Every structure is written in C-alpha cells, then in structure tokens.
Amino acid sequence: MYTETQIVERPAVIDPFEGDGENLVINIGPQHPATHGVLHLVVTLNGETIKKVEPHLGYIHRSIEKMCESLSYRQFIYVTSRMDYLSAHINNHACAMTVEKGMQIEVPARAQYIRVIMDELTRIASHELWWGAMAMDLGAFTPFFYAFRERETINDIMEQTCGARLTMNYMVPGGVMADLHPTFQQKVKDFITLFKSNIDEYDELVTGNIIFQSRTKGVGYLSKEDAISYGCTGPVGRGSGVSCDIRKIYPYEVYNQVQFDEMLETGGDSFSRYQVRVKELRESIKIIEQLIDNVPAGDYLAKTKAVLKLPKGEFYTRVETARGELGVYIVSEGGTTPYRIKFRSPGFSNLSALDHMVRGSKIGDLMATMGTLDLVIPDIDR
Amino acid sequence: MFIKEYLSDIYKATKSLLTGMKRTGYYFVHPKEIITEQYPDNRDTLKMADRFRGEVIMPHDENNEHACTGCTACELACPNATIKIITKFDVTPEGKKKKALDTFVYHLELCTMCNLCVQACPTDAIKMGQNFEHSVYDRSMLLKKLNRPGSKIREGVE
Numbered sequence: 001m002y003t004e005t006q007i008v009e010r011p012a013v014i015d016p017f018e019g020d021g022e023n024l025v026i027n028i029g030p031q032h033p034a035t036h037g038v039l040h041l042v043v044t045l046n047g048e049t050i051k052k053v054e055p056h057l058g059y060i061h062r063s064i065e066k067m068c069e070s071l072s073y074r075q076f077i078y079v080t081s082r083m084d085y086l087s088a089h090i091n092n093h094a095c096a097m098t099v100e101k102g103m104q105i106e107v108p109a110r111a112q113y114i115r116v117i118m119d120e121l122t123r124i125a126s127h128e129l130w131w132g133a134m135a136m137d138l139g140a141f142t143p144f145f146y147a148f149r150e151r152e153t154i155n156d157i158m159e160q161t162c163g164a165r166l167t168m169n170y171m172v173p174g175g176v177m178a179d180l181h182p183t184f185q186q187k188v189k190d191f192i193t194l195f196k197s198n199i200d201e202y203d204e205l206v207t208g209n210i211i212f213q214s215r216t217k218g219v220g221y222l223s224k225e226d227a228i229s230y231g232c233t234g235p236v237g238r239g240s241g242v243s244c245d246i247r248k249i250y251p252y253e254v255y256n257q258v259q260f261d262e263m264l265e266t267g268g269d270s271f272s273r274y275q276v277r278v279k280e281l282r283e284s285i286k287i288i289e290q291l292i293d294n295v296p297a298g299d300y301l302a303k304t305k306a307v308l309k310l311p312k313g314e315f316y317t318r319v320e321t322a323r324g325e326l327g328v329y330i331v332s333e334g335g336t337t338p339y340r341i342k343f344r345s346p347g348f349s350n351l352s353a354l355d356h357m358v359r360g361s362k363i364g365d366l367m368a369t370m371g372t373l374d375l376v377i378p379d380i381d382r
Numbered sequence: 383m384f385i386k387e388y389l390s391d392i393y394k395a396t397k398s399l400l401t402g403m404k405r406t407g408y409y410f411v412h413p414k415e416i417i418t419e420q421y422p423d424n425r426d427t428l429k430m431a432d433r434f435r436g437e438v439i440m441p442h443d444e445n446n447e448h449a450c451t452g453c454t455a456c457e458l459a460c461p462n463a464t465i466k467i468i469t470k471f472d473v474t475p476e477g478k479k480k481k482a483l484d485t486f487v488y489h490l491e492l493c494t495m496c497n498l499c500v501q502a503c504p505t506d507a508i509k510m511g512q513n514f515e516h517s518v519y520d521r522s523m524l525l526k527k528l529n530r531p532g533s534k535i536r537e538g539v540e
C-alpha cells in the first residue's frame with residue numbers, strides 16, 4: 001500500500017498550468033500516422049518548445065510473455081514473430097537458440113549458414129521499411145515506394161523458402177523448418193546485384209538532400225554516456241558511439257567467420273543514427289555475399305526428441321535484431337513448458353530515451369527523432 | 383562574404399533537390415521499370431509460391447481416401463487449439479475394433495499458418511494450401527471439416 005506522502009510524491013499527471021501557465025498538453029496518438037502504431041505520447045509544450053514527452057504504453061499489449069508460459073518449447077517460438085514483426089526471423093532465432101542452449105542441441109553447419117543469411121535479409125528488409133517510413137515522416141513520400149520495391153523482392157524470396165512473408169516461423173529448435181528452395185541462392189544473388197545499384201539512389205534521394213539534412217543534423221542529441229545509461233542498443237546506441245553490436249561482441253552461429261565492420265558514428269544526433277542504418281545495409285550485403293556461395297551441404301535440421309524438455313535452470317541468449325539487442329531469458333522447472341519467459345526488447349529501452357532527447361527542442365524535431373529511433377510498437381508492448 | 387555564402391547555400395540546396403528529382407523523373411519516363419501487381423485483375427495468372435502457407439488442407443486421392451489415422455498429433459502440436467480431431471471406432475474384417483478419423487475440425491479463424499501441425503503429422507496427411515482468399519461474410523463459415531464426406535483411410539497407412 002502507498003502511504004499518503006508517497007502518493008503525493010509520485011510524478012503523477014502533468015499539470016498543464018504548472019510553471020508560467022503557458023504550457024499546453026497535447027496527445028499524439030494512439031492513432032496517429034507519425035507514431036507508426038498505437039503509441040500514445042503525451043507532450044507538454046510551451047509554444048513550440050517541448051517541455052516533456054511521456055510515452056503511454058499498453059495499447060497493443062498481448063501479454064506474450066505470459067502466453068509463452070502455457071506453450072511448449074516448440075510452440076512458443078511462433079508467437080515471438082509478433083513482437084518485433086519486422087525482425088521476425090531474428091526473434092525466432094533467439095528463442096530457438098535459447099532452447100538449443102538449454103538442451104545442448106548441436107545445430108548443423110548448413111542450418112547455421114541459412115539462419116545467418118535469413119537474419120541479414122531480414123535486417124535489410126527492416127532497414128528498408130524504416131528508411132521509407134523515416135523519409136515519409138519528414139514529408140518525402142516517394143522514398144517509401146523505392147524502399148518497398150526492394151523489400152518486396154526480399155519478401156518474395158522469404159515466401160519461396162519459408163512459406164510466409166512476415167511471420168515466418170522458420171527457425172525451429174535444432175535448425176530450420178525446411179531446406180532452401182532450389183532457386184534461393186540465385187534469387188539472393190540477383191537481389192544483391194539489384195540492391196547494390198539501387199542503394200546509391202537512396203543517397204541521391206534522401207541522404208544528400210538539404211532539407212533532410214537540416215531537419216536531422218543536430219536534432220535529438222543523445223550523448224554516449226546517456227545512451228549507455230538508458231540502455232540504448234542497436235543503431236541508436238551506435239549512432240552515439242557506443243559499441244554494442246552483439247554480432248561482434250558475443251558472436252553467435254557463424255558471425256565469427258565472416259568479415260564485417262561494426263558501424264559507429266559519434267555524432268549522437270538523428271543524422272548519425274540515419275547514417276548507421278544506411279551503412280548497415282551495405283554491411284549486411286557484405287555478410288550475405290560471403291555466405292551465399294559457401295552454404296555447406298548436409299542436414300538442415302538436427303534430430304530432436306518429439307517433446308522438448310529443458311533441464312531445470314535459467315537460460316539467456318542475446319542476439320542483434322534490426323533494432324538492437326534482444327535478450328531471451330527462460331526459467332525452466334524441468335517441464336515441457338517454460339516456468340517464466342522474459343524478453344529484453346530493444347524498442348523499450350530506446351523509447352525510454354525519447355523524453356531526454358527531445359526536451360527543449362521544437363515539436364517538428366520530435367517526429368525526426370522518433371523516426372530515427374525506429375520504433376516498432378508491438379516490440380515495446382509485447 | 384555573407385552574400386557569397388548565401389548564394390552558395392542556394393546553389394547547393396537546388397542541386398541536392400534536382401539530384402533527387404532526376405531520380406523521380408527517370409522512373410516517370412520509364413514506366414516499364416515500375417513493378418506493381420494488378421491484383422485482383424491478375425487472378426488467373428497469379429501463382430503463389432509452392433511453400434506459401436494459406437490454409438491447412440487434407441489431400442484426398444481419386445478413391446476419396448486420405449492418410450489420416452486420427453492420432454491427434456497435430457491437435458497437440460497446434461498452439462491455438464485450431465484443430466479438433468473427433469475419432470470413431472471402425473470394425474475391421476477380422477472383427478477387431480480400430481480407431482479411425484471421424485471428423486477433422488479446422489477453425490480457420492484461429493489458425494496462424496505456423497506449419498507446426500504439418501510437421502507433427504507422422505503420415506503426411508495434411509499440408510498447407512496456397513489459397514489465401516478467405517474472406518467470408520460470417521465467421522461461422524470459417525469453421526471447416528477437412529475430411530470429405532464418405533472418405534476413409536487409405537489402405538496400408540498405419
């Protein structure tokens with residue numbers, strides 16, 4: 001129970017008339033085109049200057065963690081596609097890896113290669129969508145279609161091999177659900193050729209654009225220390241100079257066998273975060289190029305028992321999704337279902353820094369900053 | 383000095399905008415390079431990928447026979463209780479009782495197309511179909527019975 005003083009001390013609803021009486025509270029969302037989903041921001045303004053931003057969550061809370069407790073170790077993986085739906089593969093990958101770690105299943109080399117290729121394709125598709133949506137937030141409509149042109153190609157490749165376009169459920173404990181489609185490698189190579197020529201269009205259209213630059217440069221500044229203390233990971237952390245790429249620090253699967261650079265920018269503003277992501281597009285291409293011709297022959301799925309039972313204990317794995325570090329924490333009591341599952345999602349921590357980043361800036365900058373945070377609301381709410 | 387900077391800013395800004403507009407203009411005069419699917423006009427030619435997961439189906443052969451033994455493995459594998467297997471007891475020619483499938487109830491409205499049931503089936507009796515046009519006017523029409531009327535299990539499938 002709260003005592004009376006505690007209730008008073010809690011930072012409750014903002015009083016619109018606090019301060020000099022000029023403050024205005026507006027609600028952005030939960031149904032607003034700029035929040036890309038059901039995010040609700042309560043913004044306190046003084047004129048055009050932002051005093052405070054309070055994100056209100058819960059509009060798309062489906063209680064995925066609780067649902068997972070009643071599902072078996074094979075079944076719970078498909079639900080996680082619905083968290084960060086743009087990194088569905090990578091979420092599934094993290095869960096499959098946690099189960100494999102607990103049961104000490106050896107994943108065949110072929111499956112590891114396929115998984116990493118799929119992860120990187122997902123990352124490209126996700127960054128594509130972000131790039132289009134980000135430009136749209138700032139008023140440029142055309143880039144959205146350019147981005148979706150390439151993303152569509154990836155979706156077609158996914159559809160052919162995994163059977164679905166967005167919620168694939170392709171990673172299963174022990175490997176992947178099905179072997180690569182015979183035309184997979186050729187299609188990916190075609191895509192890489194196409195993408196390499198198209199990515200320069202991106203720079204021409206948006207990166208070099210003077211309006212875009214002046215709307216993002218110096219906007220939404222996040223210092224390195226703050227990025228660490230807010231737990232920002234992924235391109236948001238790397239845009240502030242924090243080296244936090246899980247693929248580099250704790251390599252999983254075959255990431256330690258491929259050459260790629262961790263993209264770091266030290267600017268800490270929206271433009272730095274933008275550049276990190278655009279550069280990551282090129283890095284992902286590099287990773288895929290190294291792997292696509294060398295997929296070893298062999299099994300794509302390890303032999304596992306029909307009913308999976310994790311031994312009693314706690315298991316944690318982390319992966320790098322398109323948005324940052326995703327942690328999967330399973331507590332097992334030795335049964336067929338998890339006792340407790342916790343997901344450490346990147347979107348939640350990145351959103352928590354929003355208030356700090358935009359205080360004192362203009363309301364137009366809020367959109368630019370939110371755009372470069374690359375928020376996926378179901379990932380924040382789960 | 384100030385004027386010079388001002389003019390160079392204008393020059394740079396115009397150039398960056400024109401570079402972008404050049405791209406847009408290029409596609410404007412090259413409509414062939416635009417990729418848009420004319421759905422639903424292209425229904426006759428539209429072919430989904432072989433592995434595309436649109437719904438669960440149970441293939442029957444020409445003798446109206448399927449391969450389902452009624453073992454309920456798919457029902458247990460499904461995370462959403464989409465499948466309900468109702469079994470009955472057939473009497474074999476030797477006079478023994480044998481478990482067999484009576485009705486395969488499939489709630490399409492609950493299905494997430496995760497493919498787990500297909501993987502769990504020991505006799506490959508079910509698979510994913512490519513049809514994706516499922517819209518109907520009433521939710522109850524999505525409740526399906528997958529085994530056809532009068533169908534029975536194929537000889538030799540255990």
Ligand code: SF4
Nearest residue numbers: 460493494496497499
């Ligand atoms: S595809 Fe998945 S959700 Fe649908 S019936 Fe099969 S197991 Fe259940």
Ligand code: SF4
Nearest residue numbers: 450451453454456503
């Ligand atoms: S469809 Fe397959 S798994 Fe399901 S009851 Fe029939 S034989 Fe068993």
